[in-house]
Amino acid sequence: MRSFILLTGLMALTCVGGANTLTIENRGLVVRLDTTTSRFTLTARASGHPFVTDGRLRGASSDARIVAVTDPALGRGQAIEINYGNEGRDVVQVFSTVPFVLFRSTIHNAVGAVLDTNRVQTLSFGIDLGASAAGLKTLGTGGLLAPDKNPGSYVWLAVAEPRSRHGVVSGWLTQNRGSGVVFSGVENGQVRVNTRLEFGHLRLAPGQSETLETFAVGYFNDARLGLEAWANTIARVDRIRLHPQPVGYCTWYSNPHGGSSDEQHLAELSRFAAKELAPFGFSVVQIDDGWQAGISTNGPKRNFTTNAPNGPYRSGMKAIAEKIASDGLMPGIWFMPFAGTFYDPFFASHQDWFVKRADGTPYETDWGGTCLDLTQPALRDYLRTNIRRIGREWGFRYFKMDGLWTGTATRQQYVNEGYRDDHMGDAVFHDPNVTNPESYRSGLRLVRETDPDAFILGCCIPQNMRSYGGAFGLVDAMRVGPDNGADWNGLKRGPTFGTRHYFLNGRVWFNDPDPVYVRTNLPLNHAQLICSWVALSGQMNLSSEWLPGLPAERLDILKRTMPPHGLRPRPVDLFDDPLPRIWLLTDTRHAPRRDVIGLFNWSDTNVTFDTSLERIGLPANRTYAAFDFWGNALLAPIKDHLNVTVPAQSCRILAVRPELDRPQLLSTSRHVTQGIVDVLAEKWSGSAKTLSGDSKVVANDPYELRVVLPASDKPWSVSAAEVTAADREAGVTIAVNAGSSSDLVRVTIRSTTSRDVTWSLRFRH
Numbered sequence: 010m011r012s013f014i015l016l017t018g019l020m021a022l023t024c025v026g027g028a029n030t031l032t033i034e035n036r037g038l039v040v041r042l043d044t045t046t047s048r049f050t051l052t053a054r055a056s057g058h059p060f061v062t063d064g065r066l067r068g069a070s071s072d073a074r075i076v077a078v079t080d081p082a083l084g085r086g087q088a089i090e091i092n093y094g095n096e097g098r099d100v101v102q103v104f105s106t107v108p109f110v111l112f113r114s115t116i117h118n119a120v121g122a123v124l125d126t127n128r129v130q131t132l133s134f135g136i137d138l139g140a141s142a143a144g145l146k147t148l149g150t151g152g153l154l155a156p157d158k159n160p161g162s163y164v165w166l167a168v169a170e171p172r173s174r175h176g177v178v179s180g181w182l183t184q185n186r187g188s189g190v191v192f193s194g195v196e197n198g199q200v201r202v203n204t205r206l207e208f209g210h211l212r213l214a215p216g217q218s219e220t221l222e223t224f225a226v227g228y229f230n231d232a233r234l235g236l237e238a239w240a241n242t243i244a245r246v247d248r249i250r251l252h253p254q255p256v257g258y259c260t261w262y263s264n265p266h267g268g269s270s271d272e273q274h275l276a277e278l279s280r281f282a283a284k285e286l287a288p289f290g291f292s293v294v295q296i297d298d299g300w301q302a303g304i305s306t307n308g309p310k311r312n313f314t315t316n317a318p319n320g321p322y323r324s325g326m327k328a329i330a331e332k333i334a335s336d337g338l339m340p341g342i343w344f345m346p347f348a349g350t351f352y353d354p355f356f357a358s359h360q361d362w363f364v365k366r367a368d369g370t371p372y373e374t375d376w377g378g379t380c381l382d383l384t385q386p387a388l389r390d391y392l393r394t395n396i397r398r399i400g401r402e403w404g405f406r407y408f409k410m411d412g413l414w415t416g417t418a419t420r421q422q423y424v425n426e427g428y429r430d431d432h433m434g435d436a437v438f439h440d441p442n443v444t445n446p447e448s449y450r451s452g453l454r455l456v457r458e459t460d461p462d463a464f465i466l467g468c469c470i471p472q473n474m475r476s477y478g479g480a481f482g483l484v485d486a487m488r489v490g491p492d493n494g495a496d497w498n499g500l501k502r503g504p505t506f507g508t509r510h511y512f513l514n515g516r517v518w519f520n521d522p523d524p525v526y527v528r529t530n531l532p533l534n535h536a537q538l539i540c541s542w543v544a545l546s547g548q549m550n551l552s553s554e555w556l557p558g559l560p561a562e563r564l565d566i567l568k569r570t571m572p573p574h575g576l577r578p579r580p581v582d583l584f585d586d587p588l589p590r591i592w593l594l595t596d597t598r599h600a601p602r603r604d605v606i607g608l609f610n611w612s613d614t615n616v617t618f619d620t621s622l623e624r625i626g627l628p629a630n631r632t633y634a635a636f637d638f639w640g641n642a643l644l645a646p647i648k649d650h651l652n653v654t655v656p657a658q659s660c661r662i663l664a665v666r667p668e669l670d671r672p673q674l675l676s677t678s679r680h681v682t683q684g685i686v687d688v689l690a691e692k693w694s695g696s697a698k699t700l701s702g703d704s705k706v707v708a709n710d711p712y713e714l715r716v717v718l719p720a721s722d723k724p725w726s727v728s729a730a731e732v733t734a735a736d737r738e739a740g741v742t743i744a745v746n747a748g749s750s751s752d753l754v755r756v757t758i759r760s761t762t763s764r765d766v767t768w769s770l771r772f773r774h
Contacts, residue, residue, distance in 0.1 A: 029043055029044050030043060030044070031074075031089050033075060033087040033089055034054065034087075035105050035107070036054070036105060037227075038053065038108070038109075038227065039052040039054055042089050044071055044073045047070055047091055048064060048065060048066075049061075049066070049101065050062055050064060051064065051110055051134075053228045058137070060137055060138065060228040061137070061226060061228075062134070062137050062199075064132070064134035064135075066101075066114075067093065067096070068093055068096070070092060072091070073091045073092070074089070075088070075089055075090075078100075078102055083107055083245065083246070084105065085104070085105070086103050086105065086107075087102070088100050088102040088103075095119035096116070097115040098114070098115050099113070099114050100112070100115075108238050109225035109238070110225070110226050110227065111223050111225050112223070112224045113221065113223045113224070114129070114131045114220075115218055115220045116213070117219075118216065119216075121215050123212055123214055124212070124213040125211070126211040127207065127210070128205055128206060128207045128208065129187075129211075129221065131204050131206060131221065132203070133202065133203045134201070134202055136168050136199065136202060138169075138177070139170075141198055142156050142157070142200045145170055145200055146168070146171055146584050147162075147168050147193050147200075148232075149163075149427065149509075150162045150163045150164070150165075152426065152427075152509055153509070153583075153586070154427075156168065156200045157193075159193045160427035160429070161190050162190070162191050163188070163428065164190075164477060165181070166178075166202065167236055168200050169584045174231045177228055177229075177232070177235075178225075178235030178236055179224065179226040179227070180225055181223070181224055181225075182223040183223050183246065184478040185447065186211065186219075186447045187211070187221060187446060188206065188207045188208070188445070188475050188478065188479065189204065189224070189478060190204070191203075192205065206221055208433075208446070209418075209433045210441065212441060225239060227239075233579050237577070237579075239512070240512045240513050241516055243481055247482025248482070249481075251485050251515070252464045254519050255293040255464060256293070256550045257338070257552075258552055259297055259409075259524055259552075260295065261298065261524075262553035263553050264495075264528065266555055268321075269297050269298060269299030269300040269320075269321050269322075269343075270297075272323065272329050272332075275294065275329060275333075279294050279332060279333045280336055282294065283337055285556070286564075286571070287337060288708055289571050289707055290572025290573075292339055293340075293341045293407050294338050294339070294341060295343065295407055296329070296343060298343050299321060300320060300342070300343075301344065302314070307375070307378055308378055309345065309378075311350045313345070313346075313399065326342070326405075331404060334404060340404055340405045341405060341406070341409060342403075342409065343409040343468075344399065344408070344409075344411070345377070345410070346395075346396070346410050346456060347381050347415045347416035348377050348412045349363065349379050351373070351379040356379075359387075359391075361387065361388075361439070362387065363379050364382045365382075365436070365437040366435065366437065367435065372436050374419075375420075375421040376421055376472075377412040377414065377415045378412075380436065381415065383452040383455075384451075385439040389455060396456055397460070400460040400463050401460065406463055406464060407466070408456070408463050408466065409466045409468055410468060411469070412468075413469075416452045417449040417473065417479065418448065419433050419475050420473065421472055421473055422473045422474075423491065424491045425474045426506075431475065433445050446475065449476065449480075450483065453467075453479070453483035454483055456483075457483055464485050464486070465484045465486070466488070466549075467487040467518075468487075469487070469488030469489070469491065469521075470488065471506070481517055481518075484518055486518050486521050487513075487520065489507055489510045489521060490506030490507065490522055490523060491523075493523040495530070495531055500526065500539045502522075503539070504588060504609070505587070511546060511548075511580060514546070514548055519549050521548065521549035521551070524553035525543050525552050527540065527552065527559065527563040528559070529559075529560065534660075537659070537660060538658065540567065542609055542660070544569075544573075544680075545592050545594055545681065546578055547573055547577070547578055568710070569679075569680055569681050576596055578592050578595070581593055581625050581626065590608065590609050590611060590618070592606070592607040592609070593625055593626045596685045600691075603682075604666070605663065605683060606625060606635075607663075608655050608661045608662075609655075609660045610659050612658075614657050615654055615655065615656050616654070616657075618652070618653050631648075631667045633648070633666060633667055634647075634665065635663045635664065636663065636675050636683065636717075637662070638676065639660070639661070639662060640661065643715075647665065662683075664683035666717070668717075670719050671695070671698075671700075671719060672717065672718050672719070672725055672754070672772055673700070673716065674688065674700065675715050675717040676715035677704070677715065678711070678712060678713035678715075679704075679705070679706075686705070687704050687705045687712075689703040689704065689705065690702050690703040697771065698773070698774060699770065700770045701769035701770070702769075703766070703768075704765070704766050706741075706764060706765070706766045708763045713746070714756040714757075715753060715755055716753065716770065717752065717753055718752050718753065718754060720752070721774070724774075725772050727745050727749075727756070727770050727773075728771050728772060729770070729771040730743045730756055730768070730769075731769050732766055732767060732768050733766075736764075736766050736767060739760065739761075740761045741759065741766055742760075743756060743757070743759075744756070754770070756770060
């Protein structure tokens with residue numbers, strides 16, 4: 010027996026209060042449930058304002074009570090439990106350390122036959138932000154949209170008032186058996202949110218119950234902080250520990266020697282990168298599609314047990330991995346773990362490995378080929394053996410795993426952003442009791458358990474967004490957008506998708522927006538813009554250029570944008586523009602605080618950025634010194650408002666520091682973040698009038714300190730520039746540049762080895 014469950018609440022509205030009200034709360038939120046209707050409100054304690062009104066559970070029940078709960082990841086809390094008898098129950102929870110209210114449903118099969126459920130609607134609620142629905146925006150996987158224009162967002166949704174950023178953030182915390190979707194609409198002038206879980210087939214035997222996924226709802230004065238808090242909660246629930254973030258090269262778009270490259274040219278590139286770029290943070294060389302064996306008339310070949318006969322790596326994949334490793338770099342490889350080709354002779358005797366359709370034919374998808382059945386034990390043995398071969402025997406430590414949606418046994422929907430019905434459930438698994446999302450997660454878990462030390466990059470969610478939430482906690486990085494390209498429209502794809510998912514980066518996984526480009530047919534300002542955006546946003550930084558053929562000017566852009574800074578920047582105008590233009594990176598790990606503002610002009614005309622410093626995120630009522638990295642120039646002091654013009658299709662990356670009455674280090678030449686990745690310490694001695702610090706200096710790379718001087722009737726000047734005796738013995742030199750002025754001192758440090766250098770500048774005043 011197959012049923013289609015769409016559970017909704019009652020339509021009557023009853024005031025909450027009196028003896029019929031149950032209340033639970035934590036430090037920030039209050040939940041009130043009317044036990045006569047099972048309607049609820051959520052209130053922000055600080056304001057006393059109900060931000061969720063007319064909340065509807067699955068139905069009405071007078072059987073409701075408050076209970077204590079304990080969660081292994083979230084600790085102790087309170088819950089309201091609403092029992093529906095033979096239909097299951099709903100639980101509403103709050104925890105002291107979680108800024109959300111959590112909702113979880115349990116369904117029960119009270120009939121005498123197997124209940125086969127495709128989807129369940131669990132929750133519906135109105136949002137009151139003190140503004141009409143017309144003044145609000147929704148942000149989800151489909152981008153920034155009006156509430157009534159959003160087709161639905163996978164896993165999460167934010168509803169915010171753009172000017173104030175006040176908003177409600179909601180999303181699924183778990184995706185173990187169900188794929189969560191969040192929808193928005195407008196009813197009676199109010200934004201209304203509906204949540205749904207989709208399974209394919211969730212089968213319950215007679216008398217069996219199933220506890221579904223957990224959904225979180227919270228109010229935030231700044232909805233960006235809410236999105237970050239939601240991602241942090243995901244990391245707690247899934248106990249996420251990411252491997253270190255690499256920087257490197259992908260062969261795919263390279264020109265020349267793209268695709269999968271070949272053993273001669275890849276060896277040449279690896280040697281070059283190890284010498285020229287590894288000192289700056291470069292660490293991985295990844296081979297893409299084209300190395301593998303097999304036949305296919307639908308997308309890539311899919312025999313990943315060996316390289317193609319007479320293919321680009323005639324000495325074998327193990328040999329090229331060893332060559333890359335011998336250069337001190339991490340070998341990386343592309344493959345499709347959950348896809349095969351049913352008509353390839355390699356799979357001829359293994360037709361039982363494939364997911365089937367209802368008519369018994371293999372489940373074939375566009376480009377992805379035939380979906381492998383991850384519920385089939387024999388197939389799981391094959392997958393485990395293949396992962397061991399690629400990772401342990403051949404020596405590849407970085408996996409770029411493409412076509413991941415095939416693990417969900419659903420249709421390819423490239424480019425998929427907002428919700429689109431993919432008819433999940435039209436596949437037949439070996440084990441019919443496993444749901445589509447559950448099968449996918451089990452495959453990713455198998456890969457992770459087979460090679461726990463490998464860096465896993467998933468690719469890519471726009472092929473079918475079912476591969477999105479199902480990968481949380483099981484990959485180190487994820488391609489968050491479609492393929493880009495070395496042209497203006499192609500370059501913008503990565504930031505478009507990377508920004509809307511920015512809060513996942515470094516928390517749930519590292520966002521991969523696809524490679525950066527610096528090739529000579531790309532305008533210099535475009536190369537600086539895309540590399541700066543990736544570096545400042547902190548997302549995965551891979552290039553796909555023939556590195557040995559780049560001129561020094563283009564190679565230098567790559568050097569200035571690696572390694573990753575490891576911090577958590579935010580877009581300023583996330584709710585203002587579909588492609589935000591302003592980013593703020595702040596480093597408070599040690600004094601003094603450092604701030605870098607990124608201004609990105611994605612338009613075809615010059616743009617003047619006129620924004621208050623307070624809105625950007627800087628302390629107000631201060632005057633700031635600012636240095637433009639690519640312009641290599643000190644700007645006029647900034648007070649209250651930033652007012653800077655940026656040319657079309659260009660960027661300006663500004664290091665800013667509050668003005669002081671003494672010299673301070675404003676910028677360095679090492680990295681676009683201007684001190685964040687390279688300055689280890691900075692201190693001022695007023696009695697000695699000395700500014701000193703420790704910096705990471707790269708061998709044979711002139712390292713410039715940019716020290717801003719205060720305006721004064723009595724000018725400041727450097728009387729001595731020194732490094733330690735140990736540094737001098739190692740051949741380190743330091744000199745004040747001739748280009749210094751009355752408001753900026755430039756000092757250059759040179760070293761023949763990469764080392765931490767201790768420097769000091771003594772001033773006269």
